[in-house]
Amino acid sequence: MNKQRRQFLIKEIISDKAIGSQDELAKELKKAGEIVNQATLSRDMQEMGISRINTMHGARYQFNLEGEEKRIRTLISIEIQNIHSNETMVVVRTLPGRAQGVAEMIDSLKLPGVLATLAGDNTIFIAPSSVKKVQSVELALRTFIAKEDS
Amino acid sequence: MNKQRRQFLIKEIISDKAIGSQDELAKELKKAGEIVNQATLSRDMQEMGISRINTMHGARYQFNLEGEEKRIRTLISIEIQNIHSNETMVVVRTLPGRAQGVAEMIDSLKLPGVLATLAGDNTIFIAPSSVKKVQSVELALRTFIAKEDS
DNA sequence: AATAATTATGTAACTTAATGCATAATTATT
DNA sequence: AATAATTATGCATTAAGTTACATAATTATT
Structure with a gap:
C-alpha cells in the first residue's frame, strides 16, 4: 500500500492522457507498478475530487x-x-517566492470581505472591503485553511 | 481533535515568537482554542521536524x-x-506560477545527476550531467516525491 | 427498453493513527 | 552533583483509515 504514490500517479496519468474508465486507469497504474482494484479507484476519485466528463x-x-x-x-x-x-x-x-501564487488563490476563493490582495515575494496584503471587516476576513481565511477534508 | 489546525497553529506560533518549552506552546495553543497536552506536542515536534535550539x-x-x-x-x-x-x-x-519555486527546491535537493534546472511559469527543464543519466534523474525525482514520511 | 459498461458502496478484516496519562529519560540550572 | 525543567515514551484505549470482494446502482450504448 502506498496511497501517496498511487494518487500522485493518478494525477499524473489523467493529466497525460485521456483515460476512459477506472479499469483502464487500473491498467495504467499497473504499468507503473501499482496494483489496485477498481473499488479503490472509485474511492480515490471521490477523495481527490476527480470527475469523469464526456468530450467529443x-x-x-x-x-x-x-x-x-x-x-x-x-x-x-x-x-x-x-x-x-x-x-x-x-x-x-x-514561503519564499510563493506570495504571488497564494494571493491569486486567495482571490479565487472570493472570501467575503476581501476587497483586493497585493503580493510581493513572501508577503501578501489583503485589503478588506471595509476596515471593520479586518477580523472577519482573517477568520474566514483561517477557517478555509483549517477546514476538514470531507 | 483537529491535527491539521493544531499543526498549522504550531508552525505559526513558533514563527511568530520565541517559545521556550512545549508547555509554553501548549498555553499558546490554548489561547487559540486548541487544548492539547505536552506529550502530544512532543510527538508533533517529532513529526513536523521541529527542534529546540538555544539562542542568546x-x-x-x-x-x-x-x-x-x-x-x-x-x-x-x-x-x-x-x-x-x-x-x-x-x-x-x-501548477501555474510554481515552476520557479519548485525548480529552486529541486536544486536544493542536489539530486545525483542533476546539472541544472531552468524554469518558466509552469514548466521546468532539468538538464542531466550526462544524457545517459536522464532516466536516473527522473527516477531520483520520483523517488524523492514518493518517499514515505518517516 | 434491453444490454452492456461503468461506478459506487456495504461488509468485513486488518492496519494504522491519535492521544491522554503516568513516568522515565534527558537536558539545563544552581 | 543535586535539583529543576523539559522532553520522550510505554501502555492503553478509542477512533479512523485502507482495501479487497461481491454486488448494487447508475450511466451509456444498441
Whole structure:
C-alpha cells in the first residue's frame, strides 16, 4: 500500500492522457507498478475530487471544483507561514517566492470581505472591503485553511 | 481533535515568537482554542521536524533539516503536475506560477545527476550531467516525491 | 427498453493513527 | 552533583483509515 504514490500517479496519468474508465486507469497504474482494484479507484476519485466528463473524443477525467478546492487548501496551508492583521488589513507571510501564487488563490476563493490582495515575494496584503471587516476576513481565511477534508 | 489546525497553529506560533518549552506552546495553543497536552506536542515536534535550539535570548523552536525536507516533499508533490523525459532532459510540469519555486527546491535537493534546472511559469527543464543519466534523474525525482514520511 | 459498461458502496478484516496519562529519560540550572 | 525543567515514551484505549470482494446502482450504448 502506498496511497501517496498511487494518487500522485493518478494525477499524473489523467493529466497525460485521456483515460476512459477506472479499469483502464487500473491498467495504467499497473504499468507503473501499482496494483489496485477498481473499488479503490472509485474511492480515490471521490477523495481527490476527480470527475469523469464526456468530450467529443470520449470520456476522460479531471479535477472538479471540490478537488480544486481541496488542492488549494492543502497547498496554501503549507505555503502560508503565518497570518496577522492590524486595524486596516490582513498580512500573510508565505514561503519564499510563493506570495504571488497564494494571493491569486486567495482571490479565487472570493472570501467575503476581501476587497483586493497585493503580493510581493513572501508577503501578501489583503485589503478588506471595509476596515471593520479586518477580523472577519482573517477568520474566514483561517477557517478555509483549517477546514476538514470531507 | 483537529491535527491539521493544531499543526498549522504550531508552525505559526513558533514563527511568530520565541517559545521556550512545549508547555509554553501548549498555553499558546490554548489561547487559540486548541487544548492539547505536552506529550502530544512532543510527538508533533517529532513529526513536523521541529527542534529546540538555544539562542542568546533563550530557547526557541525551528524546523530542522528533516522537517524542511518533509515540507519540500509535501509541497512539490502537490505543485508538480507530471514528469516526463526524452533522450536529453527531464521535463516537469507544475501548477501555474510554481515552476520557479519548485525548480529552486529541486536544486536544493542536489539530486545525483542533476546539472541544472531552468524554469518558466509552469514548466521546468532539468538538464542531466550526462544524457545517459536522464532516466536516473527522473527516477531520483520520483523517488524523492514518493518517499514515505518517516 | 434491453444490454452492456461503468461506478459506487456495504461488509468485513486488518492496519494504522491519535492521544491522554503516568513516568522515565534527558537536558539545563544552581 | 543535586535539583529543576523539559522532553520522550510505554501502555492503553478509542477512533479512523485502507482495501479487497461481491454486488448494487447508475450511466451509456444498441
